[in-house]
Amino acid sequence: MPDAPRRIRRDALENRARLLEVAARTFAEEGLDAAPAAIAKQAGVGVGTLYRHFPTREALIDAAYRHQLALVCEQAPTLLAQHPAGQALREWLTHFLGYVSAKHGMSEALNAVIASGVDPYSDSKKMLVDAVGELLSAGAEDGTLRADVSADDVLVLIGGLAYSAQHCEKPQAQRLIGLVLAALTP
Structure with a gap:
């Protein structure tokens, strides 16, 4: 009779989540210079x-990146429960820009992951398309967002926005979000 899969203890899950939070922040701040022992201690x-x-630095970087992106994408349904779709999209875009600017410092670390043969971006597009698609569908349904725009189009648009926002002050980034939303409003 095969062994039943072992359940992961709650404290182990909490330890993993803390490690991912600390690792994402530390790799964003320090790049590859971040010491795993220091990450463990901070967590x-x-x-x-x-x-x-x-088991490897690359596995930690990859997991931290995926965890942070999942947290951003998981905000879509929460924001839709709290706001009309147009406002939920504004809030989500603001959250996304914060994520992108924090991830910017991780690029050196992510390049090391890619060099090791792992693609940290393999699930990224689907997660983002799903989150943005959910926001757009809700907006088309309640009339606050255009129904003729695809999630892929919005991702290309906000990719440029994310790049631009790294080189401007926060008030200008918010104005850029406003311009994107104006383009998405019927």
């Missing part, structure tokens, strides 16, 4: 716990 766990969850 309040031993280095053995870090390596039990993430």
